Amino acid sequence: MKILVPVKLVIDSNAKARVKPDQSGVDLANVKLSINPFDEISVEEAVRLKEAGKVSEVVAVTIGVAKAQDALRAALAIGADRGILIQTDEMVEPLAIAKLLAKVAEAEQPGVVILGKQAIDDDSNQTGQMLGALLGWPQATFASKVDLSAEAVEVTREVDGGHQTLKLTLPAIVTTDLRLNEPRYPSLPNIMKAKKKPIETKAPADYGVDVTPRLKLLKVGEPPARSAGIKVKTAGELVEKLKSAGAL
Amino acid sequence: MTTLLIADHNNTSLADATSRALTAALQLGGDVHVLVAGANDRAAADAAAKLDGVKKVLLADDPALDHQLAEPIAALVVSLAGDYDAIVAPATGNGKNILPRVAALLDVAQVSEITKVISSDTFERPIYAGNAIAEVRSTDRKTVLTVRGSAFAPAPQGAATAPIEPVAAVAGDYRSFFVGEALASSDRPELTSAKVIVSGGRALGSAAKFNEVILPLADRLGAAVGASRAAVDAGYAPNDDQVGQTGKIVAPDLYIALGISGAIQHLAGMKNSKIIVAVNKDEDAPIFQVADYGIVGDLFQVVPEIEKALN
Structure with a gap:
């Protein structure tokens, strides 16, 4: 069985996003970029399934500018076998991403597609569910446990108030939550090896998918600023302040 | 329309x-x-x-x-x-x-x-x-x-x-089957609709301490319980309680952050709260940049004092 793992290069989770002065977007020049943390969890899960002998090949795919292949290299360093870069300078929205991934899935025939539940740049949390819809495959989002067999995958999901367990007949879509696993730090030899693993470069047109955005980004502004308040010395003083502010 | x-x-x-x-x-x-x-x-x-x-x-x-x-x-x-x-x-x-x-x-x-x-x-x-x-x-x-x-x-x-x-459901071969669920039942208010939230971070040190310090104050205030990702990752609190970018987004009237340093991912989940209180040992902790009222101190001392002052 093959597993397909879509990955995205995003702002590093420790970097702070700054809004451009002309409000056209977020300034990513000179900002550290990394593989989306949830995608790293997806790759780790897929590689563990391969190490457990349940999966024969892990294919990573990304869609974006030439530099986006850094996310593929990160996936290959964790243990993915090969990469596909669908290169475009457009800002591709989740729906178009899902359409491209559906074409890749049709070509690669994976048993499972494992995606991160959301990218930490646009925070959309859509792509996996959309891919499931387009392929007509069942989905288990926000996974905290994945148990794969030849015909089905049993997934424990993080839901409001606790956990839910679903069984999906393959092929299926899984999206990962934080507690699914703790991704390994790739060793230096594996990082070197990753540089030699094959990456195939494609274009959206190769798949016949129109990636023109459907949403018009009118502006990107600063959130309302919150100013630091005051330090109080004692618990008594705090309770008094909260009472006079009407908070208690 | x-x-x-x-x-x-x-x-x-x-x-x-x-x-x-x-x-x-x-x-x-x-x-x-x-x-x-x-x-x-x-x-x-x-x-x-x-x-x-x-x-x-x-x-x-x-x-x-x-x-x-x-x-x-x-x-x-x-x-x-x-x-x-x-x-x-x-x-x-x-x-x-x-x-x-x-x-x-x-x-x-x-x-x-x-x-x-x-x-x-x-x-x-x-x-x-x-x-x-x-x-x-x-x-x-x-x-x-x-x-x-x-x-x-x-x-x-x-x-x-x-x-x-x-209206009628649509029949189909959906290939997705419910196996089971484990839902926590709690008398506390639900996190995303609570008026007051008491939230704990890594500084609590253990699940036992988390429960010992956070829960009584939450009970006293009729508050929901939240946690930072660090506390959740360390197993002090369930994932469902996680407040932050990829967890629950909350905006209660009062948010009390105990031993939470205030990583941007956590702030993303709570910075629209009406009043924010922070207790942290580190006076440079970023949480103080958004807190209306801050106490620099050891939460294990400060929290019992807050409870005493409330009584």
Whole structure:
């Protein structure tokens, strides 16, 4: 069985996003970029399934500018076998991403597609569910446990108030939550090896998918600023302040 | 225009986020119909019918719709979508799970977690962990939206009761099967609708200490319990309590952060709280940059003192 793992290069989770002065977007020049943390969890899960002998090949795919292949290299360093870069300078929205991934899935025939539940740049949390819809495959989002067999995958999901367990007949879509696993730090030899693993470069047109955005980004502004308040010395003083502010 | 709001519910009652999403749905300007899809879910439909501003409730009551599985519910919503200009769901676990599936089946770009309705096709939504606010306009023939509950007040109960109309589930080979669930039952208020939240971080040091320090103060204040990702990762608190960019987004009247340093991912989940209190040993902790009232000190000393001062 093959597993397909879509990955995205995003702002590093420790970097702070700054809004451009002309409000056209977020300034990513000179900002550290990394593989989306949830995608790293997806790759780790897929590689563990391969190490457990349940999966024969892990294919990573990304869609974006030439530099986006850094996310593929990160996936290959964790243990993915090969990469596909669908290169475009457009800002591709989740729906178009899902359409491209559906074409890749049709070509690669994976048993499972494992995606991160959301990218930490646009925070959309859509792509996996959309891919499931387009392929007509069942989905288990926000996974905290994945148990794969030849015909089905049993997934424990993080839901409001606790956990839910679903069984999906393959092929299926899984999206990962934080507690699914703790991704390994790739060793230096594996990082070197990753540089030699094959990456195939494609274009959206190769798949016949129109990636023109459907949403018009009118502006990107600063959130309302919150100013630091005051330090109080004692618990008594705090309770008094909260009472006079009407908070208690 | 007419809007279809997908209710989040547990068959017997509505999630608070549903009435908050209704407020956003009403701001789109048209009539709002509410879909209550589930099994033995008449009581939830009755509750939806009482919400102020609801014109009609569509009740789908079918064993196949139990447990809110995304595949059959998305198929049902798509079967109804022809009559609607906008489809809206609260950005709860269920809403996030179901609605993108609907959007893709309708070939519409979804706008996730809106925090403001500017017009019927233009919305604000936070991106980059809330460090930027995007204003986006949908150019699709329908709009598909999820609504961040903390940004909208709950719609009140109205004087009138809307009519309830049955709708049928869509049969299909969905290949997704419910196996089981483990839901925590708690007498405490629900995190995303609580007026007061007491939240703990890594400084608590253990699950035992977390429970020993956080829970009594939460009980004293009638508060919900939250946690930072560090505390959740360390196993001090369940994942469901995680406040932050990829966890729960909250905006209570009072948020008390104990031993939480204030990483941007955590701030993304709580910085719209009305009043923020922080207790932290490190006076340079970023949490103090958003806190209205801060105490620099050891939480194990300060928290009992707060409880004493409350009594």
